[in-house]
Amino acid sequence: MKYIDEYRDNTLVYNLVRRIKKISKKEISLMEVCGGHTMSIQKFGIPSLLPENIRLISGPGCPVCVTSKKFIDKAIAYSSMKDVVITTFGDLIRVPGSKSSLEKEKANGANIQIVYSPLQALQIAKDNRNKKIIFLGIGFETTSPTSAAAIAKGYDEKINNFFLLSSHKIMPPAMSALIDEGVKLNGYICPGHVSTITGSAIYEPIAKNYNLGCVISGFEPTDILQTILMLVKQFENNEAKVEIQYKRAVKPEGNVKAKQLLDEVFELRDDWWRGLGIITNSGNTLKKKYEAFNIEKVIPVDVTEPEEPKGSVCGEILKGLKTPKECKLFGTVCTPSEPIGACMVSGEGACQAYFKYNK
Numbered sequence: 007m008k009y010i011d012e013y014r015d016n017t018l019v020y021n022l023v024r025r026i027k028k029i030s031k032k033e034i035s036l037m038e039v040c041g042g043h044t045m046s047i048q049k050f051g052i053p054s055l056l057p058e059n060i061r062l063i064s065g066p067g068c069p070v071c072v073t074s075k076k077f078i079d080k081a082i083a084y085s086s087m088k089d090v091v092i093t094t095f096g097d098l099i100r101v102p103g104s105k106s107s108l109e110k111e112k113a114n115g116a117n118i119q120i121v122y123s124p125l126q127a128l129q130i131a132k133d134n135r136n137k138k139i140i141f142l143g144i145g146f147e148t149t150s151p152t153s154a155a156a157i158a159k160g161y162d163e164k165i166n167n168f169f170l171l172s173s174h175k176i177m178p179p180a181m182s183a184l185i186d187e188g189v190k191l192n193g194y195i196c197p198g199h200v201s202t203i204t205g206s207a208i209y210e211p212i213a214k215n216y217n218l219g220c221v222i223s224g225f226e227p228t229d230i231l232q233t234i235l236m237l238v239k240q241f242e243n244n245e246a247k248v249e250i251q252y253k254r255a256v257k258p259e260g261n262v263k264a265k266q267l268l269d270e271v272f273e274l275r276d277d278w279w280r281g282l283g284i285i286t287n288s289g290n291t292l293k294k295k296y297e298a299f300n301i302e303k304v305i306p307v308d309v310t311e312p313e314e315p316k317g318s319v320c321g322e323i324l325k326g327l328k329t330p331k332e333c334k335l336f337g338t339v340c341t342p343s344e345p346i347g348a349c350m351v352s353g354e355g356a357c358q359a360y361f362k363y364n365k
Protein backbone atom coordinates (compact mmCIF):
# COMPACT_ATOMS: atom_id res chain seq x y z
CA MET A 7 0.00 0.00 0.00
CA LYS A 8 1.70 3.20 -1.15
CA TYR A 9 2.54 5.72 1.60
CA ILE A 10 1.95 3.13 4.35
CA ASP A 11 4.02 0.01 3.65
CA GLU A 12 7.23 1.99 3.22
CA TYR A 13 6.81 3.41 6.74
CA ARG A 14 6.24 -0.07 8.21
CA ASP A 15 9.13 -1.75 6.46
CA ASN A 16 10.76 -4.28 8.82
CA THR A 17 14.30 -3.68 7.58
CA LEU A 18 13.97 0.06 8.18
CA VAL A 19 12.40 -0.56 11.58
CA TYR A 20 15.25 -2.83 12.74
CA ASN A 21 17.90 -0.47 11.32
CA LEU A 22 16.43 2.37 13.34
CA VAL A 23 16.27 0.21 16.46
CA ARG A 24 19.94 -0.77 15.96
CA ARG A 25 20.95 2.88 15.63
CA ILE A 26 18.98 3.87 18.73
CA LYS A 27 20.60 1.06 20.76
CA LYS A 28 24.05 2.09 19.55
CA ILE A 29 23.88 5.73 20.63
CA SER A 30 21.52 5.65 23.63
CA LYS A 31 23.60 5.45 26.80
CA LYS A 32 21.76 7.51 29.45
CA GLU A 33 18.37 6.89 31.07
CA ILE A 34 15.85 8.91 29.10
CA SER A 35 12.10 9.56 29.48
CA LEU A 36 10.18 10.77 26.44
CA MET A 37 6.54 11.79 26.46
CA GLU A 38 4.17 11.59 23.51
CA VAL A 39 1.50 14.29 23.74
CA CYS A 40 -0.83 13.02 21.09
CA GLY A 41 -3.43 10.28 21.48
CA GLY A 42 -2.70 9.14 17.91
CA HIS A 43 0.93 8.53 18.88
CA THR A 44 -0.16 6.65 22.02
CA MET A 45 -2.25 4.31 19.88
CA SER A 46 0.53 3.78 17.31
CA ILE A 47 3.17 3.17 19.99
CA GLN A 48 1.05 0.44 21.61
CA LYS A 49 -0.30 -0.99 18.35
CA PHE A 50 3.16 -1.47 16.84
CA GLY A 51 4.77 -2.61 20.10
CA ILE A 52 7.37 0.16 19.98
CA PRO A 53 8.31 -0.05 23.72
CA SER A 54 9.26 -3.73 23.31
CA LEU A 55 11.77 -2.77 20.59
CA LEU A 56 13.61 -0.20 22.69
CA PRO A 57 16.48 -0.67 25.13
CA GLU A 58 15.52 -0.56 28.82
CA ASN A 59 17.02 2.87 29.41
CA ILE A 60 14.41 4.48 27.11
CA ARG A 61 11.04 5.06 28.74
CA LEU A 62 8.01 6.18 26.77
CA ILE A 63 5.27 7.98 28.70
CA SER A 64 1.79 8.91 27.50
CA GLY A 65 0.73 12.50 28.12
CA PRO A 66 -2.41 14.65 27.98
CA GLY A 67 -2.91 14.44 24.22
CA CYS A 68 -6.28 12.78 23.97
CA PRO A 69 -8.90 15.52 23.44
CA VAL A 70 -11.77 13.49 24.89
CA CYS A 71 -9.70 12.50 27.95
CA VAL A 72 -8.72 16.04 28.98
CA THR A 73 -12.24 17.44 28.50
CA SER A 74 -13.75 18.14 31.91
CA LYS A 75 -16.71 16.34 33.43
CA LYS A 76 -18.17 19.79 33.99
CA PHE A 77 -18.24 20.27 30.20
CA ILE A 78 -20.20 17.01 29.82
CA ASP A 79 -22.55 18.06 32.64
CA LYS A 80 -23.14 21.40 30.90
CA ALA A 81 -23.85 19.64 27.59
CA ILE A 82 -26.32 17.38 29.40
CA ALA A 83 -27.99 20.42 30.99
CA TYR A 84 -28.41 22.00 27.54
CA SER A 85 -29.68 18.73 26.09
CA SER A 86 -32.62 18.80 28.54
CA MET A 87 -33.80 22.20 27.27
CA LYS A 88 -36.75 22.56 24.93
CA ASP A 89 -35.95 22.69 21.21
CA VAL A 90 -32.22 22.12 21.73
CA VAL A 91 -30.22 19.69 19.58
CA ILE A 92 -26.75 18.72 20.77
CA THR A 93 -24.32 17.83 17.97
CA THR A 94 -21.09 16.09 18.85
CA PHE A 95 -18.31 13.78 17.73
CA GLY A 96 -19.06 10.13 18.51
CA ASP A 97 -16.42 9.47 21.19
CA LEU A 98 -17.67 12.22 23.46
CA ILE A 99 -21.16 10.83 23.98
CA ARG A 100 -19.81 7.90 25.99
CA VAL A 101 -17.73 9.97 28.41
CA PRO A 102 -19.31 9.81 31.86
CA GLY A 103 -20.45 13.09 33.39
CA SER A 104 -21.06 13.27 37.13
CA LYS A 105 -24.42 11.49 36.99
CA SER A 106 -25.08 10.56 33.38
CA SER A 107 -23.57 10.62 29.90
CA LEU A 108 -24.81 12.06 26.62
CA GLU A 109 -25.33 8.48 25.44
CA LYS A 110 -27.70 7.75 28.34
CA GLU A 111 -29.51 11.06 27.83
CA LYS A 112 -29.92 10.22 24.14
CA ALA A 113 -31.40 6.86 25.09
CA ASN A 114 -33.78 8.73 27.40
CA GLY A 115 -34.99 10.86 24.51
CA ALA A 116 -32.68 13.90 24.40
CA ASN A 117 -32.01 15.16 20.89
CA ILE A 118 -28.29 14.37 20.53
CA GLN A 119 -26.86 13.82 17.07
CA ILE A 120 -23.42 12.56 16.10
CA VAL A 121 -21.74 14.62 13.39
CA TYR A 122 -18.44 14.32 11.55
CA SER A 123 -17.71 18.06 11.37
CA PRO A 124 -18.94 21.38 12.79
CA LEU A 125 -20.00 22.33 9.25
CA GLN A 126 -22.42 19.40 9.32
CA ALA A 127 -23.80 20.79 12.59
CA LEU A 128 -24.18 24.19 10.93
CA GLN A 129 -26.16 22.54 8.12
CA ILE A 130 -28.45 20.92 10.71
CA ALA A 131 -29.03 24.44 12.11
CA LYS A 132 -29.91 25.74 8.63
CA ASP A 133 -32.35 22.86 8.11
CA ASN A 134 -34.02 23.30 11.54
CA ARG A 135 -34.45 27.02 12.07
CA ASN A 136 -36.98 26.48 14.88
CA LYS A 137 -34.38 24.67 17.02
CA LYS A 138 -31.13 25.69 18.75
CA ILE A 139 -28.24 23.58 17.47
CA ILE A 140 -25.27 23.39 19.85
CA PHE A 141 -21.99 21.94 18.63
CA LEU A 142 -19.67 20.57 21.32
CA GLY A 143 -16.24 21.84 20.30
CA ILE A 144 -13.43 19.78 21.77
CA GLY A 145 -9.87 19.06 20.70
CA PHE A 146 -6.65 20.91 20.10
CA GLU A 147 -5.30 23.06 17.27
CA THR A 148 -6.21 20.22 14.87
CA THR A 149 -9.98 20.52 15.30
CA SER A 150 -10.43 24.14 16.38
CA PRO A 151 -9.97 25.58 12.83
CA THR A 152 -13.00 23.60 11.62
CA SER A 153 -15.09 25.01 14.49
CA ALA A 154 -13.77 28.47 13.62
CA ALA A 155 -14.74 27.92 9.96
CA ALA A 156 -18.30 26.92 10.93
CA ILE A 157 -18.69 29.97 13.19
CA ALA A 158 -17.31 32.35 10.54
CA LYS A 159 -19.66 30.83 7.93
CA GLY A 160 -22.62 31.03 10.32
CA TYR A 161 -21.76 34.70 10.97
CA ASP A 162 -21.50 35.52 7.23
CA GLU A 163 -24.78 33.74 6.54
CA LYS A 164 -26.50 35.36 9.56
CA ILE A 165 -27.47 32.00 11.09
CA ASN A 166 -28.92 32.74 14.52
CA ASN A 167 -29.72 29.24 15.81
CA PHE A 168 -26.20 27.74 15.73
CA PHE A 169 -24.03 27.77 18.87
CA LEU A 170 -20.70 26.50 20.14
CA LEU A 171 -19.97 25.06 23.57
CA SER A 172 -16.21 25.32 23.43
CA SER A 173 -13.64 23.19 25.16
CA HIS A 174 -11.05 23.72 22.43
CA LYS A 175 -7.59 23.66 23.92
CA ILE A 176 -4.03 24.75 23.09
CA MET A 177 -1.29 22.16 23.50
CA PRO A 178 1.96 24.02 24.47
CA PRO A 179 0.66 25.49 27.81
CA ALA A 180 -0.16 21.93 28.97
CA MET A 181 3.32 20.76 27.95
CA SER A 182 4.85 23.55 30.04
CA ALA A 183 2.45 22.92 32.94
CA LEU A 184 3.56 19.29 33.20
CA ILE A 185 7.19 20.29 33.61
CA ASP A 186 6.25 23.05 36.06
CA GLU A 187 4.42 20.38 38.11
CA GLY A 188 7.64 18.41 38.34
CA VAL A 189 6.97 15.61 35.86
CA LYS A 190 10.45 14.33 34.94
CA LEU A 191 11.01 14.29 31.19
CA ASN A 192 13.94 14.50 28.81
CA GLY A 193 12.09 15.20 25.60
CA TYR A 194 8.75 15.57 23.89
CA ILE A 195 7.44 13.56 20.95
CA CYS A 196 5.40 16.48 19.62
CA PRO A 197 1.98 16.02 18.03
CA GLY A 198 1.90 15.58 14.25
CA HIS A 199 -1.62 16.76 13.47
CA VAL A 200 -1.56 19.78 15.81
CA SER A 201 1.74 20.85 14.24
CA THR A 202 0.38 20.75 10.67
CA ILE A 203 -1.72 23.74 11.80
CA THR A 204 0.63 25.49 14.24
CA GLY A 205 4.03 24.84 12.66
CA SER A 206 7.09 24.22 14.80
CA ALA A 207 7.80 27.60 16.44
CA ILE A 208 5.26 27.03 19.24
CA TYR A 209 7.62 24.48 20.82
CA GLU A 210 10.67 26.81 20.85
CA PRO A 211 9.94 28.19 24.37
CA ILE A 212 9.67 24.62 25.72
CA ALA A 213 13.01 23.62 24.21
CA LYS A 214 14.65 26.83 25.43
CA ASN A 215 13.08 27.34 28.86
CA TYR A 216 13.08 23.70 29.97
CA ASN A 217 16.09 22.45 28.02
CA LEU A 218 13.95 19.71 26.43
CA GLY A 219 14.25 18.34 22.91
CA CYS A 220 11.01 18.59 20.92
CA VAL A 221 10.59 16.53 17.76
CA ILE A 222 7.37 16.64 15.72
CA SER A 223 6.58 13.08 14.71
CA GLY A 224 4.52 11.17 12.17
CA PHE A 225 2.45 8.16 13.18
CA GLU A 226 3.96 5.13 11.47
CA PRO A 227 6.51 2.87 13.21
CA THR A 228 9.49 4.24 11.27
CA ASP A 229 8.32 7.82 11.99
CA ILE A 230 8.14 7.19 15.72
CA LEU A 231 11.45 5.32 15.86
CA GLN A 232 13.19 8.03 13.84
CA THR A 233 11.74 10.64 16.22
CA ILE A 234 13.06 8.67 19.20
CA LEU A 235 16.47 8.46 17.49
CA MET A 236 16.47 12.26 16.96
CA LEU A 237 15.52 12.90 20.60
CA VAL A 238 18.11 10.42 21.90
CA LYS A 239 20.80 12.07 19.75
CA GLN A 240 19.91 15.50 21.13
CA PHE A 241 19.91 14.20 24.70
CA GLU A 242 23.23 12.36 24.38
CA ASN A 243 24.77 15.54 22.84
CA ASN A 244 23.28 17.78 25.58
CA GLU A 245 21.21 19.62 23.02
CA ALA A 246 17.60 20.80 23.23
CA LYS A 247 16.07 21.97 19.99
CA VAL A 248 12.90 21.75 17.93
CA GLU A 249 13.06 19.45 14.92
CA ILE A 250 10.49 18.17 12.45
CA GLN A 251 10.60 14.46 11.67
CA TYR A 252 7.14 14.57 10.02
CA LYS A 253 8.32 16.76 7.14
CA ARG A 254 5.90 15.25 4.65
CA ALA A 255 2.99 16.91 6.52
CA VAL A 256 4.39 19.67 8.75
CA LYS A 257 5.91 22.94 7.56
CA PRO A 258 7.80 25.20 9.99
CA GLU A 259 5.22 27.96 9.42
CA GLY A 260 2.24 25.56 9.73
CA ASN A 261 -1.04 26.25 7.96
CA VAL A 262 -1.11 30.03 7.71
CA LYS A 263 -4.74 30.23 6.55
CA ALA A 264 -5.99 28.05 9.41
CA LYS A 265 -4.01 30.12 11.92
CA GLN A 266 -5.53 33.34 10.54
CA LEU A 267 -9.01 31.83 10.90
CA LEU A 268 -8.28 30.84 14.50
CA ASP A 269 -7.06 34.38 15.26
CA GLU A 270 -10.16 35.85 13.65
CA VAL A 271 -12.67 33.77 15.62
CA PHE A 272 -11.07 32.73 18.93
CA GLU A 273 -9.21 34.32 21.81
CA LEU A 274 -7.35 32.59 24.62
CA ARG A 275 -8.84 31.92 28.04
CA ASP A 276 -7.74 29.96 31.08
CA ASP A 277 -9.09 26.43 30.75
CA TRP A 278 -9.49 23.31 32.87
CA TRP A 279 -7.65 20.10 31.97
CA ARG A 280 -8.42 16.73 33.55
CA GLY A 281 -5.46 15.92 35.78
CA LEU A 282 -3.81 19.29 35.34
CA GLY A 283 -6.51 21.66 36.58
CA ILE A 284 -6.74 25.24 35.32
CA ILE A 285 -3.93 26.24 32.94
CA THR A 286 -3.49 29.90 32.00
CA ASN A 287 -4.28 30.76 28.38
CA SER A 288 -4.74 27.13 27.40
CA GLY A 289 -8.23 27.26 25.88
CA ASN A 290 -10.09 28.93 23.03
CA THR A 291 -13.25 30.95 23.50
CA LEU A 292 -15.16 32.98 20.90
CA LYS A 293 -14.20 36.62 20.44
CA LYS A 294 -16.72 39.37 21.22
CA LYS A 295 -17.66 39.70 17.53
CA TYR A 296 -18.92 36.09 17.62
CA GLU A 297 -20.45 36.16 21.10
CA ALA A 298 -23.96 35.47 19.71
CA PHE A 299 -22.67 31.95 18.84
CA ASN A 300 -21.33 31.29 22.36
CA ILE A 301 -24.05 29.25 24.08
CA GLU A 302 -22.51 29.93 27.50
CA LYS A 303 -23.09 33.67 26.94
CA VAL A 304 -26.52 33.27 25.33
CA ILE A 305 -27.92 30.77 27.85
CA PRO A 306 -25.62 30.45 30.88
CA VAL A 307 -25.98 27.22 32.87
CA ASP A 308 -24.53 26.50 36.26
CA VAL A 309 -23.35 23.01 37.17
CA THR A 310 -21.47 22.00 40.30
CA GLU A 311 -17.83 20.96 40.25
CA PRO A 312 -17.84 17.16 39.83
CA GLU A 313 -15.43 14.65 41.34
CA GLU A 314 -13.51 11.90 39.57
CA PRO A 315 -14.82 8.35 40.16
CA LYS A 316 -13.49 6.60 43.29
CA GLY A 317 -10.37 4.57 42.61
CA SER A 318 -9.70 6.05 39.19
CA VAL A 319 -6.30 7.56 38.44
CA CYS A 320 -7.21 9.18 35.11
CA GLY A 321 -5.55 12.45 36.16
CA GLU A 322 -2.26 10.75 36.95
CA ILE A 323 -2.38 8.81 33.68
CA LEU A 324 -2.77 12.09 31.79
CA LYS A 325 0.24 13.54 33.61
CA GLY A 326 2.34 10.49 32.82
CA LEU A 327 2.77 9.71 36.53
CA LYS A 328 1.09 6.30 36.30
CA THR A 329 0.50 3.73 33.59
CA PRO A 330 -2.99 2.35 32.93
CA LYS A 331 -2.09 -0.97 34.54
CA GLU A 332 -1.43 0.86 37.80
CA CYS A 333 -5.13 1.79 38.03
CA LYS A 334 -7.02 -0.71 40.20
CA LEU A 335 -10.04 -0.41 37.91
CA PHE A 336 -8.13 -1.16 34.68
CA GLY A 337 -9.54 -4.12 32.77
CA THR A 338 -11.82 -5.15 35.63
CA VAL A 339 -14.54 -2.59 36.29
CA CYS A 340 -13.17 -0.17 33.67
CA THR A 341 -13.16 -1.55 30.11
CA PRO A 342 -13.88 -0.02 26.69
CA SER A 343 -17.41 -1.46 26.78
CA GLU A 344 -18.04 -0.22 30.37
CA PRO A 345 -15.69 2.76 30.78
CA ILE A 346 -15.39 4.45 34.16
CA GLY A 347 -12.90 7.10 33.08
CA ALA A 348 -12.41 9.15 29.92
CA CYS A 349 -9.02 7.54 29.12
CA MET A 350 -10.85 4.24 28.51
CA VAL A 351 -13.66 5.80 26.43
CA SER A 352 -11.66 7.44 23.72
CA GLY A 353 -10.06 5.64 20.80
CA GLU A 354 -7.03 7.86 21.55
CA GLY A 355 -6.99 7.29 25.31
CA ALA A 356 -3.98 5.67 26.97
CA CYS A 357 -6.13 3.16 28.89
CA GLN A 358 -7.96 2.02 25.77
CA ALA A 359 -4.63 1.75 23.89
CA TYR A 360 -3.19 -0.43 26.67
CA PHE A 361 -6.38 -2.47 26.88
CA LYS A 362 -6.42 -3.16 23.15
CA TYR A 363 -2.74 -3.84 22.55
CA ASN A 364 -0.96 -4.39 25.86
CA LYS A 365 -3.42 -5.98 28.30
Ligand code: SF4
Pocket residue numbers: 317318319320321323330333334335336337340341345346347348349350351357
Ligand atom coordinates in the same frame (compact mmCIF):
# COMPACT_ATOMS: atom_id res chain seq x y z
S1 SF4 B 1 -8.60 2.33 33.94
FE1 SF4 B 1 -10.43 3.62 33.77
S2 SF4 B 1 -10.62 4.65 35.72
FE2 SF4 B 1 -8.55 3.80 35.62
S3 SF4 B 1 -7.30 5.49 34.82
FE3 SF4 B 1 -7.96 4.30 33.07
S4 SF4 B 1 -9.86 5.27 32.37
FE4 SF4 B 1 -9.42 6.07 34.43
